[in-house]
Amino acid sequence: MNKFLVLALLSATASARTEIRRPGLSATRAPLMKLRGGAAAAPTKVVESSVIQAILTQVAKEVSSANTSPAKFLGFVGAFCNWFLGLSAVLDSLKLGPEVIALPMTLAMLAYSLLFSRWAGWDVTPKNYILSASHMFNVAAQANQLRRVITYKLKTQPGAKAEVTQLALKAAAVVAVVTAYTLAAPSLITKMPAGSFLASKGGPFTIHPWPPVTKLFLSAASLADLHKPTSKISLAQYGALTLTGFIFSFYGLFVTPINYPLTGVNIILFLSSLWHLTRKIISLISPLPVVTKGGKPGPKPAMKK
Numbered sequence: 001m002n003k004f005l006v007l008a009l010l011s012a013t014a015s016a017r018t019e020i021r022r023p024g025l026s027a028t029r030a031p032l033m034k035l036r037g038g039a040a041a042a043p044t045k046v047v048e049s050s051v052i053q054a055i056l057t058q059v060a061k062e063v064s065s066a067n068t069s070p071a072k073f074l075g076f077v078g079a080f081c082n083w084f085l086g087l088s089a090v091l092d093s094l095k096l097g098p099e100v101i102a103l104p105m106t107l108a109m110l111a112y113s114l115l116f117s118r119w120a121g122w123d124v125t126p127k128n129y130i131l132s133a134s135h136m137f138n139v140a141a142q143a144n145q146l147r148r149v150i151t152y153k154l155k156t157q158p159g160a161k162a163e164v165t166q167l168a169l170k171a172a173a174v175v176a177v178v179t180a181y182t183l184a185a186p187s188l189i190t191k192m193p194a195g196s197f198l199a200s201k202g203g204p205f206t207i208h209p210w211p212p213v214t215k216l217f218l219s220a221a222s223l224a225d226l227h228k229p230t231s232k233i234s235l236a237q238y239g240a241l242t243l244t245g246f247i248f249s250f251y252g253l254f255v256t257p258i259n260y261p262l263t264g265v266n267i268i269l270f271l272s273s274l275w276h277l278t279r280k281i282i283s284l285i286s287p288l289p290v291v292t293k294g295g296k297p298g299p300k301p302a303m304k305k
Helices: 002-017 025-033 041-064 070-095 103-123 129-156 160-190 210-223 235-251 260-285
Strands: none
Touching (some): 041 070, 103 129, 103 210, 129 160, 210 260
16 A cells, blocks of 8 residues: 555656746747736736647647547547546446545556646647546546545544554655655756666656556556455446556557557556456346355346346
8 A cells, every 4th residue: 555655646746857838928928018017917817828728729639630640549549538537436436435445546546647647748749638637637536536435444444543644654755755856857867878768768767657657556456456346346447447558558659759668557457457347247247146044055036037
């Protein structure tokens, strides 16, 4: 559980090293400040309008150019399907109790979507705002699931308060370490051997290797409990995970820079999620036989015509 918490916090700050540049905003602001005595309100409205317009323009571009290259096509389809991750969490929060929420998987989901939202929206080519937005939505949905499971544990499990307090202290320590790493990364990458992986645009001092790591932890959370009761398997969640794992197994081969780790971890995610999804579907199609008072299995329920 601690590993998932560390990864969730890592993803929240690891991307801070890359500056977000919005071409045109600073250039637009200077002339506007000179208009009508330099009123402060006018530049703010123009800047906000420019940001919104830039987002809408990028989304329209992604839709219109979805079939112009394999990267854009897979990214568009994957972004569309990725919305099911957040939607499955919302559906589970409405239909299932908090006792079925797997805390490791929830933390891994948070780490995964926190980091991928930044990666897809700012740091990869071609940019994928639809995918980035789907991850932002999933962050909100998983945060709600995290709230529900922690509240449930505090109400029903003795000693849960002390456990939550310890997690909070560890979280503070992790934030301090990750912040130091994030601030040091730009200078560290310049000291790496020229031409090496450590000094490359896809190396560990950039954001690119870390999204695959978070997806690996999604698979780890699934593989760690291969025989969990099917009653605690979310059909919606594992259906979404299986689908996104399948699509992004191909997507990582077409982005720039090519992300082989992303392809590898998505293959693992696809297979591990498919295992749970198959078990859940089989349990729904073939219900368990009725058990008699003597402990012996009785006849299976008759199928209704």
